[in-house]
Amino acid sequence: MLIRRRKLLADKKLLGRWGERRSERFLKRKGFKKLARNFSCRTGEIDLVMVDADGAVVFVEVKTRAGEDFEPTESAITPAKKAKLLRTARYFLATHKIENRPLRFDVIAIVLGQTGRSQIRHYENAFVP
Helix, strand or coil: CHHHHHHHHHCHHHHHHHHHHHHHHHHHHCCCEEEEEEEEECCEEEEEEEECCCCCEEEEEEEEECCCCCCCHHHHCCHHHHHHHHHHHHHHHHHCCCCCCCEEEEEEEEECCCCCCCEEEEEEEEECC
């Protein structure tokens, strides 16, 4: 794992993809089902679109960091990012003809760290549009 950790710490894109896969597995263990990963359109991108056990459509923003020396990982979810996520989520719902379903926006923060186990924090309903 040490060699893999070094690779992840050296490459931000690789670290981000690793975090998205890790988040997807984490949510599946909680009973979620995947609708899409890395949904992208002109308005933006959504890391994961899942359905929870109650049938709600859950748009998940994943933030993966090597460490939190300067600020918490969650601080990367700015008002501008939230607005972009909302526009992209509306587009996803329209193009997939999903209506009259509850929906929410979750955030998963993953901190790899230099040693030890990575930390994963799941914030359900992290923000309301």
